[in-house]
Amino acid sequence: MIVCEVGLMFREVGLMFREVGLMFREVGLMFREVGPMFREVGPMFREVGPMFREVGLMFR
Numbered sequence: 001m002i003v004c005e006v007g008l009m010f011r012e013v014g015l016m017f018r019e020v021g022l023m024f025r026e027v028g029l030m031f032r033e034v035g036p037m038f039r040e041v042g043p044m045f046r047e048v049g050p051m052f053r054e055v056g057l058m059f060r
Helices: 002-059
Strands: none
């Protein structure tokens, strides 16, 4: 009896994981398109980073 319930639970979890997996695949494809853009933006953020840290310390 318990084994059967556990089996059903695992099946539900499995389906959930499959849905999450598909979601992640869509997100992954999105990120692959966005990736090159972020690579260009990256160095810019590295320059801006210390400035934000100074502002953050000021506000504390």
